[in-house]
Amino acid sequence: MTIAPGDAERGAHHLYLAMRDFVRSTDEALPGKFEVTKEGIVHDMMSPGGPHEVTAAHVSRRLERAMPDDLLAHNGTPDVEDESEGILRHPDVMVIAWADLDVEGSIDPRTVIAAVEVVSRSNPDNDWVAKTRDYPLIGIPVYAVFDPRTGTGAVLSDIHSTPDGPRYATRKDFVYGEDVTIADWTISTEGLPRYQPEGAAGD
Incomplete structure (x- = not known):
């Protein structure tokens, strides 16, 4: 059987919509965080509270102290979504203008100034591998990773074209205790x- 490119694209789009509907139906019904990537649905089992949530809260507060009042470091809902790419993500923290947050439904990822992820113990490759692929693909210009497993992290920026699609060209690693610059703000x-x-107890 031959499948025309248009049919394949429509089939992929329908599959994405089905996965998105499933993910949204799990909100607050199942533990952890469900997202849709280029490779399908990913699930992070995260304990409520603990180092994961505390890190996100600290980073959010420290960024907001450094940023102008028309921006915020948001760590709530909604998701960021690029339907054409079939990607639905939920950053732990996203730097965004108040005006761009004030929309119905998902956030346009191209309005996000920076995304911050705190690496989960249950699925670290989701943050270190999959999101370093997905975030430049959907146009998020800066991606910062904090890893409570190792007390290290990295800030990725400067999206450029590669044979495998858009990728970050610059990576700056840091260790906990150092100052780190995310977009225009150092914390x-x-x-x-x-x-x-x-x-032991915890995430």
């Missing part, structure tokens, strides 16, 4: 929590 990473050893 401290002092005092950010770390995950406890496996088997």
Whole structure:
């Protein structure tokens, strides 16, 4: 059987819509965070509270202290979505203008100034691998990763074209305790929590 390119694209779009509907139906019904990537649905099992949430809250507050009043470092809903690419993501923190947040439905990822992710213990490749592919693809210019497993992180920026699609050209690594620059704002990473050893309480 031959499938025309248009038929394949329509089929992929319908599959994405079905996955998106499933993800949205799980909101607050199942634990963890569900997102749609180029490779399908990904699930992060995150404990409520703990180092993951505390890190996101610290980063959000420190960024907002440094930013002008017309911007915020948002760590709530909604998702960012690029329907044409079949990607639905939910950054732990996104730097965005108040005006661009004031929309119905999902956020246009191209209005996001920077996305911040705190690496989950259950699925670190989602943050370190999949999102470094997805975020430049949907036009998020700066992506910062904080990893409570190791007390390290990285800021990725400067989207450029590659044979595999848009990718970040610049990566600046940091260790907890250093100052880190995310887009135009520099914040401290002092005092950010770390995950406890496996088997102990926490994320």
